[in-house]
Amino acid sequence: MTIDLQSLIFSKLSDESDVSSFLCSDSEDLRDFLQNAAKTGQHEKISITYLVYSGPCLVGFFSLSMGCITSKDVPKKTLEIEDPPNKFPALLLARMATTDGMRSQGIGREMLKRVFNIAFDLTEQIGCRFVKVDAKKDPRTVSFYKKNGGFIQIHENSDTVQMIVDLNKIPSE
Numbered sequence: 001m002t003i004d005l006q007s008l009i010f011s012k013l014s015d016e017s018d019v020s021s022f023l024c025s026d027s028e029d030l031r032d033f034l035q036n037a038a039k040t041g042q043h044e045k046i047s048i049t050y051l052v053y054s055g056p057c058l059v060g061f062f063s064l065s066m067g068c069i070t071s072k073d074v075p076k077k078t079l080e081i082e083d084p085p086n087k088f089p090a091l092l093l094a095r096m097a098t099t100d101g102m103r104s105q106g107i108g109r110e111m112l113k114r115v116f117n118i119a120f121d122l123t124e125q126i127g128c129r130f131v132k133v134d135a136k137k138d139p140r141t142v143s144f145y146k147k148n149g150g151f152i153q154i155h156e157n158s159d160t161v162q163m164i165v166d167l168n169k170i171p172s173e
């Protein structure tokens with residue numbers, strides 16, 4: 001199925017949302033989260049999940065939470081702050097996936113644009129300097145975040161790569 005990116009619809013997960021069609025064979029834990037934990041996470045104010053539709057088809061989702069980054073993890077040259085705080089407030093992109101068969105058509109890029117819009121809206125209300133993601137340790141995923149959001153890598157664990165982007169370094173729309 002070819003996707004018309006202009007007609008993607010974003011909506012917040014609700015109790016009535018039917019997410020049973022979502023497939024993520026690359027990462028079963030992402031499918032499992034969406035189908036079995038996202039609604040509870042939302043009720044518990046741990047994460048908010050956004051669904052992306054192309055017509056009636058659920059094609060993607062992402063989940064956001066509050067996060068923070070310690071200053072020592074931020075490369076000095078990327079910060080132009082004389083006296084930085086010990087920790088920086090960040091929006092955590094906790095999960096994101098495009099359903100099987102729909103990848104590499106730009107849905108992920110559109111989801112990231114929406115994440116940045118939400119982050120910039122937040123900055124009008126509360127301090128939020130970075131967007132942070134614990135990316136799957138897969139070169140395609142890491143390059144996706146570098147290419148589409150200007151994320152930089154700050155840490156590497158056994159199965160994830162921690163990446164951040166400074167909201168002061170990207171133009172708001």
Ligand SMILES: CC(C)(COP(=O)(O)OP(=O)(O)OC[C@H]1O[C@@H](n2cnc3c(N)ncnc32)[C@H](O)[C@@H]1OP(=O)(O)O)[C@@H](O)C(=O)NCCC(=O)NCCS
Binds near residue numbers: 027030095102103110
């Ligand atoms: C990463 C992901 C959300 C990107 O969504 P998308 O709709 O494919 O994104 P776009 O079409 O805007 O960008 C495509 C790029 O994503 C990356 N990508 C494509 N398929 C991918 C896959 N199966 N796994 C990881 N990254 C992938 C590639 O860099 C690709 O670039 P290319 O088309 O030039 O090869 C999506 O590929 C996905 O759901 N992957 C599996 C789950 C995952 O890794 N989620 C991220 C967890 S941090």
